[in-house]
Amino acid sequence: MPWDLKSDRPIYAQLIEQIELKICSGVYALGSKLPSVRELAQEASVNPNTMQRALAKLEESGLVYANRTEGRYVTEDVEMVRNVKNRLAEDLIEEFLQNMKRLGFSEDEIITVIKKISGGAMNE
Amino acid sequence: MPWDLKSDRPIYAQLIEQIELKICSGVYALGSKLPSVRELAQEASVNPNTMQRALAKLEESGLVYANRTEGRYVTEDVEMVRNVKNRLAEDLIEEFLQNMKRLGFSEDEIITVIKKISGGAMNE
């Protein structure tokens, strides 16, 4: 899974999202050790400072924690990860519905169209 | 409908989207005259240059056109607007599905959750 960063938004914010996603989806398991700042930065092709900034924010929110010279770990708090996952999902859904409605789609139409597309060639 | 611009992405890009939305949803009707650059800029609380930039881009794509000193108009091309609307909807859906899947939701789960939320207190 590539990091696919777009240039139309601050990179550090995108990094936060991507890491949250990886934690929620299990790519980075609960309690597991994260790659080092420098490794992650190289992986994502960004400056270590930028990655550091993203990680610091994630630390604020409690999703990861750092042991000074040992490395960084994903929280063991299952509840917290579940909450983050739910929050992310709700945000995605609300924003999506809002935009579709602005485009002039009704809720029924939205569901119909999603079924059609998600059944189709979407999967890659 | 306010312009609700966020600071985490280039404003001109957001302006383009918002104007596209307003055209697709009929707030700015086909062939109708748009407010002047200065008016629009004031409405959206941005610098006229920034609004001008967004409009210039929309002009490139053909969705609006300018008559030098007369003002700016929405295209009369129904087909074009329909296409834009479909493209915007598809983009929204694809991005949404992609993100939800990354979070670990299956297509069935997505539809279930959308039904639940869209039936609920979403509407404002």
Place this chain on the structure above:
DNA sequence: ATTATTGTATTAACCGGTTAATACAATAAT
């Protein structure tokens, strides 16, 4: 003991989007 790797911090340069101020030609409105 020495070395390599960890997170962390600092400073300066860079870069693109945004604002600000201003000007101009064309023309609709008066």
Place this chain on the structure above:
DNA sequence: ATTATTGTATTAACCGGTTAATACAATAAT
């Protein structure tokens, strides 16, 4: 004819995110 409004253009300043280079203390690995 004069005036106001239109889109358009230009230049400089500003600002926040990003990069770059570098350094440091702590400690795991050797």
